[in-house]
Amino acid sequence: MPRFRHVAIAAVLFAPPLLVGCATDDAESGATDEELAAAEIPEAVDPETTLTVGTPEAQIAFELSGLIDEIPFTVEWANISGGPQCSEAFRADALDVCSAAEIPSIHAHWTGLDTKLVAANFRQDPVDHPIYQLGIAPGADVQSLADLRGKRIAFSPGQAQGALVLRVLDAAGLTTDDVELVEIPSTGDVYPTALGNGEVDVAPIGGVNIRRYVEQYGPDGGTTIHHGLRDDPGHLWVPTSTVADPQKAAAVREFIGLWAQALTWANDHPEEWIQGYYVEDQGLSVEDGEYLVEQNGDPDFLSDWSDAIERQQQTIELLAAELDRETFDAETLFDRRFETVAADALADAGSGGS
Known part of the structure; x- marks a missing residue:
């Protein structure tokens, strides 16, 4: 089972209890x-x-x-x-x-x-125009997917960013046991802030947050890398x-x-x-x-x-x-x-x- 750490999870992200069986x-x-x-x-x-x-x-x-x-x-x-x-x-x-x-x-x-x-x-052109890039925290020393082993990665189950994290790990030949998934809601600028504050080492960030993250945290060493997958x-x-x-x-x-x-x-x-x-x-x-x-x-x-x-x-x-x-x-x-x-x-x- 994957290792999780929970940080300020919004209640809306939790789905109602699972029903027994899901008939068609x-x-x-x-x-x-x-x-x-x-x-x-x-x-x-x-x-x-x-x-x-x-x-x-x-x-x-x-x-x-x-x-x-x-x-x-x-x-x-x-x-x-x-x-x-x-x-x-x-x-x-x-x-x-x-x-x-x-x-x-x-x-x-x-x-x-x-x-x-x-x-x-x-x-x-999905690979050339991805929705998300992987934000890398200052000092995290991640230059490729192979460097994700042992890192703290922001994870939002039930949302596209969460599935992307699992796909990225799979592409890197890793499992959730090889990293620490940190449950954080992916709304607004939560992920860039978590990266900048050192709460996580890696987080999928999208839209204007990609540009703003590099502008704000780039001088301290914050970067982004492409994941190379269709998202x-x-x-x-x-x-x-x-x-x-x-x-x-x-x-x-x-x-x-x-x-x-x-x-x-x-x-x-x-x-x-x-x-x-x-x-x-x-x-x-x-x-x-x-x-x-x-x-x-x-x-x-x-x-x-x-x-x-x-x-x-x-x-x-x-x-x-x-x-x-x-x-x-x-x-x-x-x-x-x-x-x-x-x-x-x-x-x-x-x-x-x-």
Whole structure:
């Protein structure tokens, strides 16, 4: 079993107690995975349908692009994103759609929360444009993955950063017994601060924190290194009960197509995106926005999820082995009725796709 040390863990990161067994039946909708996969989605969405959506970044892209006016139903926007927040909102029946990486759906399955992934967004050059880099604390003397042995590494179970740590260790030929995992929430600038204060030796840091960490702690010896792995899966994630409802499923389908167009618009209009999102909404500087646009690379909306599901299966097996959980079939996490929706919408709009 891995060695853990706990430091100021936020209560929201802890999932509810595990349920005994995780059947593939959806207790709330009454539909099995097979029945759901066979259910036809209505061609037209009822304009009276309402979806509560937690995709704050995409919401701005909808607004800036004008695509928000093309949504043919009611959207109630929620300032919620990421695994822990979305899971809690799903459990409270307060959210229909959210944006999340690949890990939250896995942990949701293990805790008996029945959900589906309905859209997949990757990056066209994932290794050259990683979401995260490994922040190295001053004096930690880590120059490559091989140097991680014996180090204190920030770890956030149930989130993308936590899974990345396990993948990095696996790539380095190490296990969790070879390092000390320090449980720390990955929100905000917690990881850079933990590195700078010497609480940990290594932590995955992303976004503008990469740039700021080097600026702040570089003079003291703080650095970053590339992990060399793909870390870019992004999804739209829903409770199974949402897509088991025919009209909500139709609304989700329409939303996915417009979502892909909105994110593509943001990528194609960097100056407007930097000003409207990074500066005006997030309060960052223009320089920070330019850095993030350069880091992000181009989006890639897959029309075939086979590779994504295979990757998800590998992640499930890695997490199960390291965290003492039961493995399961990754296919059950995906609703493949929506597989081609994003790419088809982009093709219809003349924006490409893959």
